[in-house]
Amino acid sequence: MAGVQAVQVSRAAAALPRLRVRVPAVVTPTLLLFGCSLALGGFAAWLSLLHVASGWVTVPLHVAAMVGMFVVLHECVHHAAGRLTWVNDVVGRLAMPFVSAFGAFAPARFLHLAQHRDGVEGHLTPWNVRGPAWQLPLRWMLTDLWHVAAYLRRTAERPQWEVAESLSMLALVPGTIVAVVATGHGWELVLVYLLPQRIALALSAWWFDWFPRRLPAGARSYHTVHNRYPNLPFYRYPQAWLAERDLAPAPAPRPAAPEVFHALVVTAVRPLTGCAVEVAFAVPPHLAEEFRFTPGQHVVLRADIGGEQVAHPYAITSCPEEPELRVAIKRLPGGRLSTYATTELRPGDRVEVRPPDGQFSVHPSPQGEHLVAIAAGVGIAPLLPMLAHALRTSPKHRATLLYVNRSGADTLFADELTALARRFEGRLRIEHFRTDERDPDLRPPRPPRPFDSIGSALAICYERYHAGGLDAKRLRALLACRLHPAKVDEWLVCAPRELAGVVHALLAEHHVPESAIHSELFWSAEAA
Missing domain, CATH: 2.40.30.10 (Translation factors)
Structure with missing residues (x-):
């Protein structure tokens, strides 16, 4: 068929239960941890600077506050502080100076997710587990410097804004430290900031990198759950343990249709x-x-x-x-x-x-889910009824369709899609990608006039058109923001092998579980 192969590509991973956890727009426990850590650090600084308590009291308090900030930072790196991208970005950047005097949030996020993506055992930082035993505590205290050096070696492949953020923080915080020392408050700075931060880094490196290697195989721990569900908020880990304990056998596949015509x-x-x-x-x-x-x-x-x-x-x-x-x-x-x-x-x-x-189907939760469908050409054929049925059966479902075609003349069901988008009033958003840049849909019907940009911003539009195909760069940008996996419950893919391969690779990079991906491939040849 000039369309869809009747073989489902993805399958549920039997060893990893699908946790149907709806992450809220803002994760309150993470923000509470941020606020409590900030308050504890401020209280400890007040005790220290006014000489109300000695360093033996204030330094442990500062360490506890900075470890809390480390947890908050880690949640934001994995977009686990809520579905809103800006919340993760803002809170992560606010927490970063408490965790490291030299690092920046965006580069730290890139390096940490790369460790997950590259399959490093236990997503460990190599610096923290190498060398003789007597060196390890010192290495743990300087782990942020190793991350800075590792990032600077890769700046050529990173976006300019991210490199600029890294260099800015690398100059701003150490510069502030030098200025404070120059005013004669060096010892206070050591007690309030530098010493507690180094101890907190050492504790975090021991807990996240060194300690996991000493656990017996199959041990139920934070590390086990995090490796399997990186985007799961920390306070939901007990739910993951229970899900794994109560994991039911995978449902039997539907019986094949009888060979009767x-x-x-x-x-x-x-x-x-x-x-x-x-x-x-x-x-x-x-x-x-x-x-x-x-x-x-x-x-x-x-x-x-x-x-x-x-x-x-x-x-x-x-x-x-x-x-x-x-x-x-x-x-x-x-x-x-x-x-x-x-x-x-x-x-x-x-x-x-x-x-x-066929096994290509989806059964959204009654509580409401966000479905993302990716289609090219006639790949829209099975997705159209899937989206229409899901939106019709539950007013809480939302869907986003990424649809690739050569031009509007080659687009199947264009009118039906427009009607669906209007009918469900924003619950279905459609992004059209046209590889023929001469396509009339990509050009306004008349020359631009004054205030057109304002009118476009205020207009309600459920369909948008983009020149060019859906490549890895575009899809990665969508996954980093509007379609971050933390905001999506199910992924539906019906596209040629090349595009489907890119989609699956990027979803794997973002740790989307296989059970959340439903895929069907094109069959480009007719059966004889």
């Missing part, structure tokens, strides 16, 4: 583009149960062409509550069945159809 009458053949049609079939009442389907499934069509039977699967484009069964068919060069269907098939003809089959 039924002759169905074609009721309509509707052109979608110059080379694609939507074919509707009437399902007799006595076959209604056999042809019951779940959005995302497909049927196999079979026809006698030139004295030879040719069969091929096509995605169902109708919704379960609709009376007709419809499929989308795009003509391919040399495709006998697709050519026949797009050029010769007429209403009243009979075509042999095998009952619905």
Whole structure:
């Protein structure tokens, strides 16, 4: 089919239960920890600077406050302080100076996520576990300097704004320290800031890097849960332990459709583009149960062409509550069945159809979820009913569609998508990517006029158009902000192998569990 292969690519990871935890817009426990750590640090500074208590009392208080800030920073690095990206960015940057006098938030985030992404054992920092035992405490106290050096070696591949942030913090905080020392308050600075920070770094490095290597295999610990669910807020870890303890066996796959074809009458053949049609079939009442389907499934069509039977699967484009069964068919060069269907098939003809089959489906939680669908070309065929059905069945569901086509003339179901976006009033957002930059949809219908930019900002628009395809750079930018995995519950992918491979690789980089990814690949050749 010039469309979708009838094999589901992703599967639920049996060893890792899917935690359906809806992270709030702002995670209150993380902000409380930030506030308590800040208050504790301020109280300890007051005790120290006014000589109310000795360093034996104030330094441990400062250390406790800075360890708390480390936890907050770590949560923000993993976007676990809430779904709002700006909350993670702001709180992470506020916490950073308490954790390190030399580091910056964005570079620290990049390095830490790279350790997760590269599969470093236990996401350990190499500096913290190498060398003789007597060196380790000193290494732990200087671990932030190792991170700064590691980042500076990679500045050529990083965005300019991120490098600028790193260099600014590298100059600002140490410069402030030099200025304080020059005023004669060096000893106070050591007691209030430098010494507690080094001790807090050493404790954090021991806890996060050295200690995990001493745990027995299979031990239930923070490290085990964090490695499996990096974006899970720290206070939800007990829920993860319980989920793993109570993990039920994976559900059995749906039984395959019987190898029985039924002759169905074609009721309509509707052109979608110059080379694609939507074919509707009437399902007799006595076959209604056999042809019951779940959005995302497909049927196999079979026809006698030139004295030879040719069969091929096509995605169902109708919704379960609709009376007709419809499929989308795009003509391919040399495709006998697709050519026949797009050029010769007429209403009243009979075509042999095998009952619905396939594992490509999604069952959103009744509490409401954010679905992100990524399609290219005829890959929209199974996704259209999946999105429409999910949005129709629950007013709490939201969806974002990233749809790649050559131009508007090649876009299947363009009017239906626009109607859906308007019907659900913002619960469906569509981002169109057009590889033909001459496409009229990419250009305004008239020259720009004064106040157009203001009008565009105030206008309600559920569809946006972008010149060019959906490449790794664009997708990575979306994952870093609007479509951060912490804001998305399910991912639906129906695209050619090249694009699907990029999507899967980037989702893996962001630690999206396989059970949250539902994928179907294109089949570019007709079945003989």
